[in-house]
Amino acid sequence: MRIPIEGMMDIQSSKPRVVIIGAGFGGLWAARTLARAPVDVLVIDRNNYHTFLALLYQVAAAELDAEDIAYPVRSVFWKMPNVDFLLAHARSIDAQNQTVETDGGIIPYDYLIIATGSVTSTFGVPGVEENAYFLKTLEEAVALKNHIICCFEAASREPDPDKKRALLTFVIVGGGATGVEYSGALAELISGPLVRDYPGIDFHDVRILLLEAAPQLVGPMPDNLRDYTAAQLRKMGVDVRLKTAVAQVTPERALLQNGEAIATNTVVWTAGVRGEALAADSGIAVERDGRVSVRDTLQIGNDERIYVIGDLASIQEDTRVLPMVAQVAIQSGVRAAQNILRQLAGQSPKPFRYADRGSMIAIGRKAAGVAIGKKTFKGFFAWVLWLVIHLANLIGFRNRIMVLTNWAWDYLLYERAVRYVFPSNMPSGSKACSCAPEEK
Amino acid sequence: MRIPIEGMMDIQSSKPRVVIIGAGFGGLWAARTLARAPVDVLVIDRNNYHTFLALLYQVAAAELDAEDIAYPVRSVFWKMPNVDFLLAHARSIDAQNQTVETDGGIIPYDYLIIATGSVTSTFGVPGVEENAYFLKTLEEAVALKNHIICCFEAASREPDPDKKRALLTFVIVGGGATGVEYSGALAELISGPLVRDYPGIDFHDVRILLLEAAPQLVGPMPDNLRDYTAAQLRKMGVDVRLKTAVAQVTPERALLQNGEAIATNTVVWTAGVRGEALAADSGIAVERDGRVSVRDTLQIGNDERIYVIGDLASIQEDTRVLPMVAQVAIQSGVRAAQNILRQLAGQSPKPFRYADRGSMIAIGRKAAGVAIGKKTFKGFFAWVLWLVIHLANLIGFRNRIMVLTNWAWDYLLYERAVRYVFPSNMPSGSKACSCAPEEK
Numbered sequence: 022m023r024i025p026i027e028g029m030m031d032i033q034s035s036k037p038r039v040v041i042i043g044a045g046f047g048g049l050w051a052a053r054t055l056a057r058a059p060v061d062v063l064v065i066d067r068n069n070y071h072t073f074l075a076l077l078y079q080v081a082a083a084e085l086d087a088e089d090i091a092y093p094v095r096s097v098f099w100k101m102p103n104v105d106f107l108l109a110h111a112r113s114i115d116a117q118n119q120t121v122e123t124d125g126g127i128i129p130y131d132y133l134i135i136a137t138g139s140v141t142s143t144f145g146v147p148g149v150e151e152n153a154y155f156l157k158t159l160e161e162a163v164a165l166k167n168h169i170i171c172c173f174e175a176a177s178r179e180p181d182p183d184k185k186r187a188l189l190t191f192v193i194v195g196g197g198a199t200g201v202e203y204s205g206a207l208a209e210l211i212s213g214p215l216v217r218d219y220p221g222i223d224f225h226d227v228r229i230l231l232l233e234a235a236p237q238l239v240g241p242m243p244d245n246l247r248d249y250t251a252a253q254l255r256k257m258g259v260d261v262r263l264k265t266a267v268a269q270v271t272p273e274r275a276l277l278q279n280g281e282a283i284a285t286n287t288v289v290w291t292a293g294v295r296g297e298a299l300a301a302d303s304g305i306a307v308e309r310d311g312r313v314s315v316r317d318t319l320q321i322g323n324d325e326r327i328y329v330i331g332d333l334a335s336i337q338e339d340t341r342v343l344p345m346v347a348q349v350a351i352q353s354g355v356r357a358a359q360n361i362l363r364q365l366a367g368q369s370p371k372p373f374r375y376a377d378r379g380s381m382i383a384i385g386r387k388a389a390g391v392a393i394g395k396k397t398f399k400g401f402f403a404w405v406l407w408l409v410i411h412l413a414n415l416i417g418f419r420n421r422i423m424v425l426t427n428w429a430w431d432y433l434l435y436e437r438a439v440r441y442v443f444p445s446n447m448p449s450g451s452k453a454c455s456c457a458p459e460e461k
Numbered sequence: 462m463r464i465p466i467e468g469m470m471d472i473q474s475s476k477p478r479v480v481i482i483g484a485g486f487g488g489l490w491a492a493r494t495l496a497r498a499p500v501d502v503l504v505i506d507r508n509n510y511h512t513f514l515a516l517l518y519q520v521a522a523a524e525l526d527a528e529d530i531a532y533p534v535r536s537v538f539w540k541m542p543n544v545d546f547l548l549a550h551a552r553s554i555d556a557q558n559q560t561v562e563t564d565g566g567i568i569p570y571d572y573l574i575i576a577t578g579s580v581t582s583t584f585g586v587p588g589v590e591e592n593a594y595f596l597k598t599l600e601e602a603v604a605l606k607n608h609i610i611c612c613f614e615a616a617s618r619e620p621d622p623d624k625k626r627a628l629l630t631f632v633i634v635g636g637g638a639t640g641v642e643y644s645g646a647l648a649e650l651i652s653g654p655l656v657r658d659y660p661g662i663d664f665h666d667v668r669i670l671l672l673e674a675a676p677q678l679v680g681p682m683p684d685n686l687r688d689y690t691a692a693q694l695r696k697m698g699v700d701v702r703l704k705t706a707v708a709q710v711t712p713e714r715a716l717l718q719n720g721e722a723i724a725t726n727t728v729v730w731t732a733g734v735r736g737e738a739l740a741a742d743s744g745i746a747v748e749r750d751g752r753v754s755v756r757d758t759l760q761i762g763n764d765e766r767i768y769v770i771g772d773l774a775s776i777q778e779d780t781r782v783l784p785m786v787a788q789v790a791i792q793s794g795v796r797a798a799q800n801i802l803r804q805l806a807g808q809s810p811k812p813f814r815y816a817d818r819g820s821m822i823a824i825g826r827k828a829a830g831v832a833i834g835k836k837t838f839k840g841f842f843a844w845v846l847w848l849v850i851h852l853a854n855l856i857g858f859r860n861r862i863m864v865l866t867n868w869a870w871d872y873l874l875y876e877r878a879v880r881y882v883f884p885s886n887m888p889s890g891s892k893a894c895s896c897a898p899e900e901k
Contacts, residue, residue: 069610086528095658105661108614125618170509174548178565218535221545419870423863430859 036061036103039361040121040128042111042299043136044071044094047331047350049416051134054358056101060132060365065123067110069094072159073415075347076424078199080162082206083170083214087159089423092416111137114303116324132326132361135300135313136354139332139345142293142310148270153290156199165289169207172286176226177219183284189227190285192275194267195292196233197240198382201250203289204231205385208257229259230283232275234266234292239382239390241344246382246390249399253384267292294345296333308335317372319357325364328357338375347414348378383407476501476543479801480561480568482551482739483576484511484534487771487790489856491574494798496541500572500805505563507550509534512599513855515787516864518639520602522646523610523654527599529863532856551577554743556764572766572801575740575753576794579772579785582733582750588710593730596639605729609647612726616666617659623724629667630725632715634707635732636673637680638822641690643729644671645825648697669699670723672715674706674732679822679830681784686822686830689839693824707732734785736773748775757812759797765804768797778815787854788818823847 037060041048044066055062070091079085098104109125114133121128141157143149154165169191176188191207193200208229216224231238231254237247238254238261254261267288269276275283296311305321307313312335315321319328319336331350336343343349353373360370379393381403389404391397398406408428412421477500481488484506495502510531519525538544549565554573561568581597583589594605609631616628631647633640648669656664671678671694677687678694678701691701707728709716715723736751745761747753752775755761759768759776771790776783783789793813800810819833821843829844831837838846848868852861 069614086526088526088528093658096654099657102660107618174509178547214536217539218533220542419866422866426859426862426866 037131037365038063038129039132039134039358040065040130041134041136042066042121043138043331044068044097044106045074045136045138045331045350046347047138047354048134048136049094049097050351050354051136051330051358052098052101052104054355055362056104058103058362060103060361062101062104063107063128064094064098064104065107065109065111065121065125065128066094067108068159069106069108070159071097071416073420074157075411075414077156077159077162078203078206080159081156081165081169081203082210083166084206084210085424085427087163089420089427090415091159092420097416111299114299114305114327116303116305116327119326130326132328132364134328134330134354134357134361135305135333136329136331136350137297137299137333138350139294139312140297141290142295143290144293146267146269149267149288149290152270152272153194153288156203156289156291157294168287169210173215173219173222177221182226186226186228187273187284188286189222190230190283191228191287191289192230192232192283192285193289193291194232194275195290196231196235196238196261196263197291199291200231200233200289201238201254202383203291204229204254204259204261205257205383205388208254208259209385212258231259231261232265232267232277233261233263236263238263242380242382242390243392243397246392246397246399249390250382250384253388257385294332296335300329300333305329310335318360318370319353319373320360320370328360330354330357336373336375343375344380346380349375352376381407381410477571477805478503478569479572479574479798480505480570481574481576482506482561483578483771484508484537484546485514485576485578485771485790486787487578487794488574488576489534489537490791490794491576491770491798492538492541492544494795495802496544498543498802500543500801502541502544503547503568503570504534504538504544505547505549505551505561505565505568506534507548508599509546509548510599511537511856513860514597515851515854517596517599517602518643518646520599521596521605521609521643522650523606524646524650525864525867527603529860529867530855531599532860537856551739554739554745554767556743556745556767559766570766572768572804574768574770574794574797574801575745575773576769576771576790577737577739577773578790579734579752580737581730582735583730584733586707586709589707589728589730592710592712593634593728596643596729596731597734608727609650613655613659613662617661626666626668627713627724628726629662630670630723631668631727631729632670632672632723632725633729633731634672634715635730636671636675636678636701636703637731640671640673640729640731641678641694642823643731644669644694644699644701645697645823645828648694648699649825652698671699671701672705672707672717673701673703676703678703682820682822682830683832683837686832686837686839689830690822690824693828697825734772736775740769740773745769750775758800758810759793759813760800760810768800770794770797776813776815783815784820786820789815792816821847821850 039060039062041051041064044064052062052064070093073090076090080087094106107125109123112122114121119130141155155161172188176185179185193204238250239247251261266278268278270288275288300313301307313329314335315329321327330353332345356373363370381391383389387401387404389407390399391403391406415421479500479502481491481504484504492502492504510533513530516530520527534546547565549563552562554561559570581595595601612628616625619625633644678690679687694701706718708718710728715728740753741747753769754775755769761767770793772785796813803810821831823829827841827844829847830839831843831846855861
């Protein structure tokens with residue numbers, strides 16, 4: 022029995038309906054847990070693909086194709102006959118009538134799992150929204166990659182030395198995992214293939230700055246890995262500046278809070294994330310960071326039929342709020358689905374307990390840091406661990422082969438195969454530093 | 462010595478300058494022939510990648526990634542120190558002053574090779590320009606793929622049976638190689654993965670029509686291969702209609718000259734090509750099809766410093782004009798470059814002779830037709846030949862691995878891995894049949 026999606030008139034199923042909003046790790050694992058259970062499941066997402074966000078920075082560094090880290094959602098459900106998919110944008114939730122309003126119709130639910138994740142937060146810093154590049158979606162990663170290549174093309178024919186240096190200055194804001202990993206990957210993109218692509222550019226003009234407001238990089242990692250990370254990046258030529266905050270971003274400059282102005286056409290903003298807006302817009306109570314404070318069963322405070330999981334859920338455990346990482350999303354997705362099945366069986370939902378598998382960060386070719394429990398690893402062995410774990414978590418065997426081939430290219434041959442600028446990939450209204458000189 | 466690109470003031474090289482406009486097969490092979498010769502070469506293209514056009518239809522059928530058939534132009538020139546690249550749009554040629562005006566500056570030349578190829582011709586059929594999809598550029602192929610997937614998404618939630626059938630009716634106009642190969646690839650995309658993706662769609666509603674005005678498909682092929690091609694396509698469910706011409710295209714219909722109206726949101730126009738406009742716009746005499754009628758040396762009639770090669774050249778040989786195929790482009794590119802070197806050595810340019818290596822067409826998985834001289838092959842053996850020759854002609858070893866992996870996926874597992882709809886891939890002002898229902 023399929024779920025009708027054009028309204029509430031022609032519901033013919035007698036099975037309870039579970040609607041899951043979001044096809045990230047949380048949503049997919051919730052759906053998987055409900056496959057073959059006596060429920061009808063509908064997964065709603067505004068993209069027809071799942072994105073493996075952990076490798077997004079490699080797309081933005083021309084290391085992987087966008088297609089390599091995307092997987093068609095419908096393929097995931099081929100072997101789950103009770104799971105259907107709707108490509109649509111969920112606009113709001115009507116908890117009283119138990120419906121979700123989407124641009125594909127009004128969807129009724131018996132149970133709802135909200136798994137819309139997190140979005141970039143600019144913290145209101147002036148000019149960031151308009152002038153900075155982001156790294157939270159596949160489109161943003163492709164746009165950033167195109168922009169980087171365009172900066173080099175424009176620099177290769179720029180006669181003014183100041184303008185040329187600004188085109189070749191790349192400022193990355195935020196020393197968390199994304200900022201660190203992108204700084205490293207960008208440094209390797211430039212020192213490898215781009216040096217060979219642009220014999221006319223003096224690479225002493227190229228600068229990569231990584232700015233972090235806190236006194237250290239990758240805050241949640243153990244001390245020795247924090248130091249290792251900063252040292253590795255500096256060895257790769259990245260100008261790592263701690264206790265450095267950005268006050269304003271313009272198309273030609275990043276202004277720091279200490280008064281310094283950095284002339285640049287490229288500010289990559291990875292400094293903050295917040296909960297996606299659907300829950301808040303639907304009247305569900307959220308914290309200051311836009312995340313929904315859930316009960317230990319992952320239900321929201323005043324509605325036993327609504328669960329929130331993954332990045333969007335603010336899950337208090339002992340003294341900490343769980344981090345926005347894939348493992349929390351997966352485990353909370355499974356727990357929410359199991360709790361719905363318990364409710365249907367007349368049992369009470371169980372509290373969620375997070376099994377922390379550790380954290381890892383890749384700084385570049387052959388350099389990574391891994392923390393598992395109290396143990397830490399760094400260097401080549403950690404990097405191999407990083408490779409294996411990321412490949413294993415990628416959905417789809419073909420994607421694994423493609424990623425492996427691209428990595429082999431990159432790591433063995435110091436070549437980046439995918440540094441094309443597809444004009445149609447450029448979001449309309451894209452930012453400064455266009456390839457076409459007259460549009461600058 | 463690099464070629465200055467901001468004007469004609471700071472030319473410091475004493476070597477003759479050869480400018481090549483276009484980085485297709487013709488332009489690249491001309492550049493390759495001039496590598497290490499005592500000339501400075503500048504290749505101008507509006508994309509920073511070379512496109513392997515022979516496999517474009519597979520990108521539009523979600524069989525290959527766009528990246529698989531693109532190759533970064535600058536990589537081609539890594540080992541050619543006298544060849545430089547300019548990412549720019551060539552606007553016009555000033556033969557008197559020996560310059561090319563581009564949006565990256567005015568480029569002086571001593572010798573010029575125009576290799577800008579061919580573009581789609583609508584023959585002025587009303588509505589084609591506005592409403593049909595094309596298959597001549599990578600952007601167009603990606604836009605068409607996105608559109609096909611969007612049609613299925615929209616059909617899966619369309620309650621009106623007539624609108625649903627129109628969404629699932631695909632009209633391909635033109636029975637040349639592109640039209641035939643795309644019809645076959647589309648039929649396999651639909652009968653393989655899409656049937657599994659959309660269990661809610663009745664696939665009896667899906668129709669693929671291939672319309673050809675002439676009495677047979679693939680005109681230049683031998684008779685037995687023409688018949689084989691039509692028979693194979695019909696076996697795959699394609700409604701092949703010969704002697705059928707299109708009179709008008711609207712967003713909801715294809716109107717035939719025989720008065721029939723086909724309700725469809727998808728018309729793919731592969732019926733005609735013409736010479737790209739740069740030569741004509743610069744006052745160089747062209748034929749009715751926009752191609753430049755060249756001397757047997759590939760020079761234009763009234764200027765010994767300007768060569769035209771590839772699709773843009775109308776090369777009369779014995780009783781025929783050479784076809785617009787990669788082999789003509791490659792061979793004429795080499796000949797033009799050699800002739801420039803002869804001119805520089807004080808010798809007279811030699812006439813071009815085309816060595817015809819035959820032609821081939823792939824109708825689908827395990828079915829192809831190959832004509833070499835008077836010999837013809839068809840079926841599985843021809844298909845293997847087709848695979849090998851296309852892989853060999855692809856530039857870049859990585860691209861070959863990627864294509865091979867995707868083909869293995871497709872041909873062995875009947876899966877298409879790359880059927881994503883990336884919104885940012887959508888050219889602005891894209892045509893009917895959007896994914897988002899309210900935009901329909």
